[in-house]
Amino acid sequence: MSERKPLFLHVPEPGCRPGDTPDFSDFVIPRAGEVRCPAIDAAPEDIRDMAFSIVRVLNKEGEAVGPWAGRLDSETLLHGLRHMMTLRSFDARMLQAQRQGKTSFYMQHLGEEAVSCAYRMALSDGDMNFPTYRQAGLLIAGGYSMTAMMNQIYSNASDPLKGRQLPVMYSSREHGFFSISGNLGTQFIQAVGWAMASAIAGDTKIASAWIGDGATAESDFHAAMVFASTYKAPVVLNVVNNQWAISTFQGLARGNAGTFAARGHGFGIPALRVDGNDYLAVHAVAAWAAERARSGLGPTLIEHVTYRAGGHSSSDDPSAYRAKGEATAWPLGDPIDRLKRHLVRLGVWSEERHAQAEAEILDEVRNCQKAAEKNGTLVSGPAPSPKDMFEDVYAEMPPHLARQRQEAGF
């Protein structure tokens, strides 16, 4: 055998790091309206290209263009804008509350509001989401009480989860929002199981699974793909590619090659990428995938291309690992700005009304916060009972737990 050159380890690196100038020039973005809209029963092998493109509706001028446009009336869009603005305002207040020491932890959605807010509008009551910690828009757009969310964040006496869960790990069966786990990826296969159950029961409800770009590396992502494809489960599999997983960029989870959407191809699962900062595009793609699921055509994989403009959580400072200004350099813009511009262009919205709405929303959020703080915060006021700590481990408390509760003195 000939002399060989020594091998070396390839470790992918993001385009820029602290100190560098952000540069997204090799991120290929199709023009809005450019990508076709196939029939919902299109053969997966005929739309493979869509896993390497990006469905976009809103162009730079704020027009809705192309085959995915024209599905929502302006009233619905105004609601949508309000949902996103509310989520952003909610986040800002709660991050501040965390900074003030009123709770232990917080995670915001800055820059990603369109994904969960628009998606929710494509679902029906009774459908179930299996979310991560970064889809609270599903609750806001779904009409869940902000005060209840804050009660959870404060782990106070009115926390629907009795103080047991870390802030933002909401759960609301009624609002189609499965209990969030701290363990990444586990929900992805659970969503498939829920969808299988709906199919087994001859129901008409569908499930939606959610996962981050980084967490696609987890093994349960694979389990979900296998089960979804095998049983053609009525589930929409959503990957939210917000470019970062704490300090690691999305290329690390895929060797800087392929796309997350293309993971579907090995399973015969139709896969699309969508501009996650484009409310109309997210909604259109979600509706398409939901329709497929409801029609018995099985799973769809959607990669939402977006950007995590804030820190990973209240414990994180991204300036240690990513370039300053990356968020502003992000080429898909801000989801609220983009929808706002569209609505202004449609003539149903204006800068003034926007400013006014912002003030109204802030007021509403503040009022909710006040109401929630009456029920206590993590550090003061009414709190869940330590007695509750022993409940719900089982439906019925077994003798050893009853003894422990007694030992604990509660």
Add this chain to the structure above:
Amino acid sequence: MSERKPLFLHVPEPGCRPGDTPDFSDFVIPRAGEVRCPAIDAAPEDIRDMAFSIVRVLNKEGEAVGPWAGRLDSETLLHGLRHMMTLRSFDARMLQAQRQGKTSFYMQHLGEEAVSCAYRMALSDGDMNFPTYRQAGLLIAGGYSMTAMMNQIYSNASDPLKGRQLPVMYSSREHGFFSISGNLGTQFIQAVGWAMASAIAGDTKIASAWIGDGATAESDFHAAMVFASTYKAPVVLNVVNNQWAISTFQGLARGNAGTFAARGHGFGIPALRVDGNDYLAVHAVAAWAAERARSGLGPTLIEHVTYRAGGHSSSDDPSAYRAKGEATAWPLGDPIDRLKRHLVRLGVWSEERHAQAEAEILDEVRNCQKAAEKNGTLVSGPAPSPKDMFEDVYAEMPPHLARQRQEAGF
């Protein structure tokens, strides 16, 4: 919302079950020589079609044709034939030994001999395989002692694994054969780790990972794909699609859609399918992938398309779940027959020499068996010491184990 039809669960079924007539008519097989041979540094996205085709070299007439042909001289091929015949003979004897009660368990390779035998010839000394229980051809073609293998199968006093492992769970570091695990899939990511280590150390050795069609559903398959693509590890990822995983057909592991090779596409890993019953094709594809790995071009995914002609193991009777005659209906034929025909056609082999070789091999296998049985079988003769049971749990025996050994009386 309009009235919806109830959903239903889709459960894939094989084309035929016991009582049916085997039918492979919708299994699309390209002609031998038809599939192109790309440069080893071809961009993964330019060879995506190869994950949906099958590289074949030997045609029906026994000719080696097309761009993957002509890489092995007839002497090497004669060795190859002998390896496969030896493996088949070895299997037959050991299955019989199990039936005679000389050991607890056995697993054979019937119909799949080309995969591991041909593959081994594309490797260099020092390369490491992370095999499953169905690649003993790597040992046979690699010159490992059949008597040692039998000692392991018999768990006798000379068993290199000291009686600890189930039969066929061989290990030989020296022969580049990693200790087989009973747990499906775990070795796939370990192989990637070994390859990463070779790269970290600036070595020139490569790893080969092996997994069955059924076991691709395991999560560690995904872990391996993620790590292999992220670090461009010098590893060849082999899926042996022998159509069955105990009683479930390969469609169950992939929703009867896509191909196992296509799993590579979501990771930007080049992927090929090869006729696993074609010694020349397996060797050519293996050499191509090994060359890629050695040249620092990273992983390749190979799907070997073959057929498990025997039962899953000595505990299994396939007549309970698959149609009689499926093995003979299998359209890719028998690997030994096909190579034999090629060699006859080349004029370097004949029916007579084949019959003679069969007899010689049987003799050799029998002699090895006799030698092994002198060291004992599972049920009689010399056996490993129960003392050995306590060794190798740790490098150094900790006090509690020493006490237990004493308690055990050894």
Add this chain to the structure above:
Amino acid sequence: MIEAIRNAHDIAMERDERVVVFGEDAGYFGGVFRCTAGLQKKYGKNRCFDAPINESGIVGAGIGMAAYGLRPVVEIQFADYVYPAYDQIVSEAARLRYRSAGQFTCPMVIRMPTGGGIFGGQTHSQSPEALFTHVSGLKVVVPSNPVDAKGLLMAAIEDPDPVIFLEPKRLYNGPFNGHHDRPIVAWKSHPMGEVDDGYYTTPLGRAAVRRAGGDVTVLAYGTMVHVAEAAADERGVDAEVIDLRTLLPLDMETIETSVKKTGRCVVVHEATRTSGFGAELCALVQEKCFFHLEAPVTRVTGWDTPYPHAQEWAYFPGPDRVGRALTQVLEG
């Protein structure tokens, strides 16, 4: 015992539409141990089906189904292969009710063959029960005979919480007392081998006294119940053999009553010793019965090594080792 387990599935599926059964090879073929044979044919592919080989997927999908409102009963082909599903079991199934404050629950049964004695080597012989008894939110059941297996499985399927159901595979085809060199005995010759055809449940959390005795209490479950009985018989020891049946929650009352009476206790299991379930039993017995104990609680267990193939019977805690421990505890 296989027929009893199959029958429990059958009755549960008949009585409750929400019961669905799946696992590797569990559908068309009916499982490598045939515990689900015939169910697909009778109830359709919708309710009994093959699963891809992904244990995390099997349990994870089961959790989703249970959250929807079904009652999944899943099979892990061997207990040795449950580890890939460990995260889904520990982090998800066990805590779902708690973390959602009862909004979502997980009534699921996870069945798996456990234990050695069939020359299965290190990956077909393990007894991982202690890895589940440490997990709050799970119930853990180990039957020792067909009558219980059916009743306990029925109760497990009806239970509102996740149940780990470990089936000692060496008992599938008959009682086994550890005398591997004697002829095989069939269940029909055993009092607990004759199973009622109809519906019944055996409540979780209750132990059974298999052999009454006054001198020493033996705590055992699964295969080891039979080994303990044999050891006591052979040594002529007046031992009270308690079959725990459910490890979590544990029937401490029955244990306490017996040990307070006998003053001596031997704990037997096939799993490795360190941090095995026997440790918890020792801890509890000395906590609750300290002033009644006349000798240390003694453990007879598998050794702290992987389960070897050739040395299977040197590893297995057979009647000889249990018998020696009985004698020693009585003398000590």
Add this chain to the structure above:
Amino acid sequence: MIEAIRNAHDIAMERDERVVVFGEDAGYFGGVFRCTAGLQKKYGKNRCFDAPINESGIVGAGIGMAAYGLRPVVEIQFADYVYPAYDQIVSEAARLRYRSAGQFTCPMVIRMPTGGGIFGGQTHSQSPEALFTHVSGLKVVVPSNPVDAKGLLMAAIEDPDPVIFLEPKRLYNGPFNGHHDRPIVAWKSHPMGEVDDGYYTTPLGRAAVRRAGGDVTVLAYGTMVHVAEAAADERGVDAEVIDLRTLLPLDMETIETSVKKTGRCVVVHEATRTSGFGAELCALVQEKCFFHLEAPVTRVTGWDTPYPHAQEWAYFPGPDRVGRALTQVLEG
């Protein structure tokens, strides 16, 4: 303690080219707790790098590297997230030497932050040590201070077998005795907080007596060592506090000597009680010291529930609960 751990990595990488370090966020950023900060810069991306978020992959790849001949030191971001890697740890790392009769070995360290006290809720607070002590072939280490953390980590990296290295995260920034409402103390004010800059190892398998005493033995590890010391001090109890440091293999000699002297024993850990490592300690102590014991061995532990967020301090076995147990055992 963070700096001690970082420093141990640094020295090990300096001394031995085979040492490689990786984990989620462990490369460029240096880990969410900063335990690997600066290593990538110093040793290059080849030897310290970020891993994709797949714990099974991290451990599985580590096993392959170890089999090749490297010495991987991997970080699991929180012990709560180790379960996806459980199969690779239990079925593979732990048994590789055994099943290959020494042909392949697995000298790997798997580090992870463990324990509560930082309002991390159920998935940032767990103490899963007992799930590893049941696994033959593993070593399990829990340091309680910076001096030990460095020495034990160094020893673990040099060890020829896989080591689970659990770092009590509440101790990262200072000793913590459970009085969460008092000002935070820094390590520099603690005798075990001052770490030698150079190379040294603290042997695995040896406990340390942290507080000598004659009336009762307290067995603890990690954070609970400090809690136990505080409890004894506050109640004025003449307790001997033993810091186990290595749980597997266990330093039974030190334990036995102490309990035979005191005749009383309290076991403390933060993990849930049932089948926790405390059970094994109780079992061993009563096995070895039965005739010296004047009271049952008593456990003070986390409750058998998931670790709650708001009720953290009601869950945590603080100095009050430990103190009460001490008094009780002395009176009992």
